[in-house]
Amino acid sequence: GQQVQQSPASLVLQEGENAELQCNFSTSLNSMQWFYQRPEGSLVSLFYNPSGTKQSGRLTSTTVIKERRSSLHISSSQITDSGTYLCAMDPGTGSNRLTFGKGTKFSLIP
Amino acid sequence: NAGVIQTPRHKVTGKGQEATLWCEPISGHSAVFWYRQTIVQGLEFLTYFRNQAPIDDSGMPKERFSAQMPNQSHSTLKIQSTQPQDSAVYLCASSPTNTGQLYFGEGSKLTVL
Numbered sequence: 001g002q003q004v005q006q007s008p009a010s011l012v013l014q015e016g017e018n019a020e021l022q023c024n025f026s027t028s029l030n031s032m033q034w035f036y037q038r039p040e041g042s043l044v045s046l047f048y049n050p051s052g053t054k055q056s057g058r059l060t061s062t063t064v065i066k067e068r069r070s071s072l073h074i075s076s077s078q079i080t081d082s083g084t085y086l087c088a089m090d091p092g093t094g095s096n097r098l099t100f101g102k103g104t105k106f107s108l109i110p
Numbered sequence: 111n112a113g114v115i116q117t118p119r120h121k122v123t124g125k126g127q128e129a130t131l132w133c134e135p136i137s138g139h140s141a142v143f144w145y146r147q148t149i150v151q152g153l154e155f156l157t158y159f160r161n162q163a164p165i166d167d168s169g170m171p172k173e174r175f176s177a178q179m180p181n182q183s184h185s186t187l188k189i190q191s192t193q194p195q196d197s198a199v200y201l202c203a204s205s206p207t208n209t210g211q212l213y214f215g216e217g218s219k220l221t222v223l
Contacts, residue, residue, distance in 0.1 A: 033212065041199060043214035086153065095208040096143055097166055100153035 003027055004089055006101035014109045018075050021104045023087035025068040030090040033098065034061055034072055037084040046072070046085075079108050112136075114215035116202050122221045123192050131187045131218045133202030141208040142185045144177055145201045147217070153201070159185060160208050192222040 005024045013019055025032070031049040038044070047054055047061040054061050058077075063070040074081055084105050088098035115134040123129050135142045144156040157167040159179040170177065174192075179185040189196055199217040 031209070035214075041219075042216050043201065043203075045211050045213065048211040088153075090209070093166070095158065095166070096141065096203070096205050096210070096212045097155050097158060097169075098212070099155070102152045 003091065003099050004087060004101035006085075006087055006104050008104060009102065010105040010107070012107045012109060013077055015077060015079060017077055018073065019077050019081075019106060021072040021074075021085050021106075023070045023072070023101055025089050027068075027091055029065065029068065030092050030094060032063060032065075032070055032087060032089045034070070035086045035088065037086060037103070039083055043086075074106075077106075077108055079110065082106060082108050114202055114204055114213055116200075116215035116218050118218055119216060120219045120221075122223065124223055125193060126191050129189045129192050129196075129220055129222075131189075131200050131202075131220070133185045133187070133215060134183055135185070135202070135204030136213055137183070139204035139206050139213070141205045142179060143203045143205075143212070144185070144187050145203065145214075147199045147201060148197075156187070156200075158208070165208070189220070192220075194222045196220060197222045 007022045033048050034046040036044045058075045060073040084103040086103045088100040117132045141160050143158040147153045155169040157170050157177045162179045174190045177187045199219045201217045203212045203214040205212045
């Protein structure tokens with residue numbers, strides 16, 4: 001089965017609304033990361049091995065490794081936030097040999 | 111810092127031809143990873159090198175795919191006798207160590223006709 005489940009698969013909001021993205025892992029994990037993939041395809045690391053709650057600008061990651069879940073909160077979403085958000089886990093290799101979820105495709109309506 | 115550089119950005123090959131993709135990791139990064147992304151499978155790990163040595167190639171298809179890292183400034187992914195199912199975006203990434211924040215290149219989109 002799928003080791004990394006992301007929900008929702010797609011999300012459409014109006015500009016200014018808040019978004020909540022979820023990531024659940026079916027197996028134990030060493031660490032996890034959140035990535036943003038721009039519409040043209042480039043990938044950017046957002047949070048590396050967050051545990052507890054970490055914030056970067058309008059993004060907040062809340063991760064509970066023991067419960068195998070993580071969420072990404074985007075506050076006051078903007079058009080430039082459109083794209084795909086991916087979470088990935090290290091299942092225990094102790095490396096960046098990551099297993100990725102299928103992503104949440106996030107679109108904004110002006 | 112130019113980031114991870116991948117060439118070519120787009121490559122179209124005919125079935126049965128060979129394709130070679132290049133990656134220049136961020137200077138000073140000791141770990142280099144190759145991933146492949148398709149609509150159906152999503153992002154999948156292929157292989158990785160640490161200090162130029164191959165560490166884990168468990169994600170590589172056993173036939174036709176090979177990867178090398180002849181020096182610390184570049185890695186190559188070679189696909190022999192390409193098939194339409196090899197069509198994907200091939201992403202290279204590097205990190206300062208084999209863990210830590212991962213930096214991706216822009217990807218090489220391979221289309222096999």
